[in-house]
Amino acid sequence: MMMFAAAAVAVLVAMGLALVRAFTGPTVFDRILAVNTTGTLTVVLIAVYGFLENRPDFLDIALLYALINFIGTVAVTKYVKFGATGVAPDKRDQGDI
């Protein structure tokens, strides 16, 4: 149990450090990067908390959170780059993301 608590505290501290960059980041890309890192660390935090409470079902939630985190980050990046989440008509040659 001690080991899970220590890992959870370390992940929480890392999330706090990443959130500092998310709040103070000079550009929007710094903020996206920091929020993506925070979400990835949240996946681990949910998994570790599931082990801490002896409820491994939390791993399903962690897996879902990883999926949502990826989709959200790519969507926000695409919106920042193209100004739309669909197909941008004037930048069609630059690909999807």
Next chain:
Amino acid sequence: MGPETLDIILDALSWILMASGAFFALTGALGIIRFPDIFSRMHAAGMVDTLGIGLILVGLMFQSDERIVVVKLGLIILFIFFTSPTTTFALARAALDDGMSADTLPDLNKTEAPENQKGGS
């Protein structure tokens, strides 16, 4: 070697893996704060995404009794292993498209360009 010895070995291995994973997560998060531009910060974030996450989740694998838990942890590792470079690629391309590289990259090119010419001649 009885089952208790095996438990102790697995616990120690799990401790080592999770401690090093936490170390890499903290180091990467510190790098996200301290590094000067967006591209080096992406490098630090990649440290969190691969080594930090991977080592902690592999350390959790050693603590689970059921097989399905190990499979789920492996799925999380596999998924992050593929999505993290994709996200970084999209973000780096968006940043390059926005003209982010102008501040730091030309210095590197100036120091590297003469060496390449010497090597070529």
